[in-house]
Amino acid sequence: MRIRGIVHRRDLPLRGISETERRRLLRQGRVRRVATWYVTPEAPEDLLPILQRGARATCLTAAEHHGLWTPLHSGAHVYRPRGLSPDQLGEEEVGHGRGLRCWPDTDPVAALPLALDHAARCLSAPEAAILFESALHRRKLSMDAVARCVAGLPRTLRTPFSRLSSRAESGTETAVRWWLESLRVTVVPQVWIPAVGRVDLKLGTNWIIECDSVRYHDNLEQFHRDRARDLRLRALGFVVTRLTWEQVFLEWEATSEHLLTALRRRDHRKKLPR
Template identity: 60%
Template sequence: MPDLLLALDHAARCLPTVKAAILIESAMNQRKLTRPQLVQLLEGLPQKLRIPLSRVRSDAQSGTETAVRWWLEERCVRVRSQVQLAPRVRVDLLVGTNWVIECDSRRFHDDPAQYREDRRRDLALASRGYRVTRLTWEQVFLQWESTERMLRAMLRRREHRQVLRA
């Protein structure tokens, strides 16, 4: 099996930046890549790759989350990852002040108990003024053109910048 750093170096050089970021963030989240190893990886890359990849984080819990966050960041939209908004309610992405984007996969969200928990969380968030959008892996990676068009329409309305009222 190839060395992880070598594989990630090749990914950074050969794949689109966001796809390399997905691999790097996944390795970091799974604790297979340490911060010093990330620094070593980035130092070995040309500046045109090193600068954008310096945005990688270790808290992204899925490639879908990374892809959506990077898309928003590239549009200079304020987005935060893994934000605790209420007791027992941590969200994948908080866009602006009040738009929550959850990046769901069948693996974790098709279970009946998880489905109920997701709806409990959505209701708790809605009661506090948050708007929740759930995106599937398929919407992000297989139907991106359509998904992107809808996300752009939502951003144009600027509702994600409204002040929450208690």
């Protein structure tokens, strides 16, 4: 993936930059050299230490640069050439790859299929699914392209990804749906309810779960729209649960216990009023 403000030295002629021009830009301070790269002030700062060590961004770090919804994480995920040993990575860097003989391209960030391949091997299946489903929802990859990514994985890793859906609209929704499916709960994403519109998840006959997709949701107008929708759903006989990003990714142990309690009562199996 090309990144604005970062050019590999081999690509300078392709950008119309001659050797004389390269030297002039360096003298003027308009670009600086980072290992085999030339960067301008608009280059993302998080990538520069990775490139300086001779590695490149992949997995969760690449997914962020590709514009995907990513779960909470710390540290950078990088893939490395054969000449760079794991102990040469940064203290908080997570290494990927098996020591490539050479880079497949001159881009500073792994192409999305490669980043997803690394994610499937690095993360839990539900975490990797968040990236795959975000790529589908944002039309970064087609379902056929995702299927090819999954087909290249070891058999033990491929099986869970048969549940991937292009209908999930947020990582929060993916995380909750995958947890419910792991319990063999019947759950359908993005269901259309007359007089209400689409809802994130429908469990059984009458339980609607709406998932906030952003941290610290504080849009007052959206808050009022959401509550109006909830009221209409209640009037139709649905039970509505609204989960925040924080409840799913910071307080999941307590959140999942509350959801399990409701599931055990089998309230979601009750018939809707006529």
